[in-house]
Amino acid sequence: MLTILLALLTLAAAFNAVVLLRAAIAQRVWPRAEAAVLGAVVNFLDTLGIGSMAPTMAWFKFRKMVPDHLIPQTMITGLTLPTMVEGLIFLSLLGVGVDPVLLVGSILAFLAGGWAGLPLIARAKAWVVQGVVGIALLIAAGFFLLSNLDLMPVGGTATSLPPGLTIVAIAASFGFGVLINFGIGNYAPSLAMLSLMGLDPRLCFPIMAASASFAAAGIATHHIKAGKIDLWVPLSMVLAGIPAVLVAALIVKALPLAPLKWLVSVVISYTGIVMLRTAASGRRADANTQAPAPQNPATSA
Secondary structure (H helix, E strand, O other), X not given: OHHHHHHHHHHHHHHHHHHHHHHHHHHOOOOOHHXXXXXXXXXXXXXXXXXXXXXXXXXXXXXOOOOHHHHHHHHHHHHHHHHHHHHHHHHHXXXXXXXXXXXXXXXXXXXXXXXXXXXXXXXXXXXXXXXXHHHHHHHHHXXXXXXXXXXXXXXXXXXXXOHHHHHHHHHHHHHHHHHHOOOOOOHHHHHHHHHHOOEOHHHHHHHHXXXXXXXXXXXXXXHHHHOOOOOHHHHHHHHHHHHHHHHHHHHHOOOOOHHHHHHHHHHHHHHHHHHHHHHHHHHHHHHHHHOOOOOOHHHHO
C-alpha cells in the first residue's frame, strides 16, 4: 500500500509541475526574489514543524503581494509542490509505521473535502474570504501559543486508533479538506486531534503531509487553469521551496524553534486582526451597496 501511495504521489507531483511550468511559460512569468525567499523560508520551517500557511498568508497581507480574495488560491498553488516533496519524504521515513486504514482513509477524506470546498471559495465574496483568512490566522496563533506553552501535542505511542476514533479522525479530515480552500492548513488541527487521541505525534506527519499533498495537487491545478492568480508568486515559491524542504528534512532535521514560534504567533495574530477589520469594512460597504435608496417624499406623494 505504501509503495502505491508513493507512486501515485510522485505522478501527481509530476503532473502538477508540468501544469505550473506550462502556464508560467505561456504567461511569460519569471521568478522574483521576494517570493522565492518567502517560499524557501516557510517551506523550510514547515518541514521542521512550524507550518507554512499562516506565515505565508501573513506575509502576503503585510507586503500586499496578492489581493486579499486571491490569497488562499495563490498560497495553495505556491506551497503544493514543496508539500508534496514533504509528503514523499515523510511517507518514506514514517509511513510504514502508520495504520494503513487511518492513513488511506484520512487521505481520501481530505481529498474529497478539498474538492467539495472548491465551489465555496469560487463563489465567496472578497470580504468573506478576508474574514475566514483572519479567523484562520487567529486559530493558528492559538495553536502556536499552545505549542509554545508545551500544551500541544500531548501525544502517545500508538501507531493506530480504535475503530471509533479512526472514524472520527477520517470524518474530521473531510472537514479539514474543505477548509484548506480558504487557507486553513491541516497541520495544527490534525496534529492536535491525533495526538489527543493517543497517536504518536511523529506518525501524524505522514498523515498530514500526504493528505495535504494529494488534495492540494488537484486544487492547485484547478486554480492554475482558472487563470485568476498571478503565477510569478507561486512559481518563485515552488522553485525555492523544494530545495528548502530537502535541506530541512535531510540535512538540518531539527532546530530550536521556540523563540521563532513566539515571533510567528505575534505576527500572524496582528495580521489576523487586520484581516478581520478589512473584512468588516468590506461587509459594511457591501451592505450599503445593496441597501435600497431612500425614496423622496415629494416624488412618492
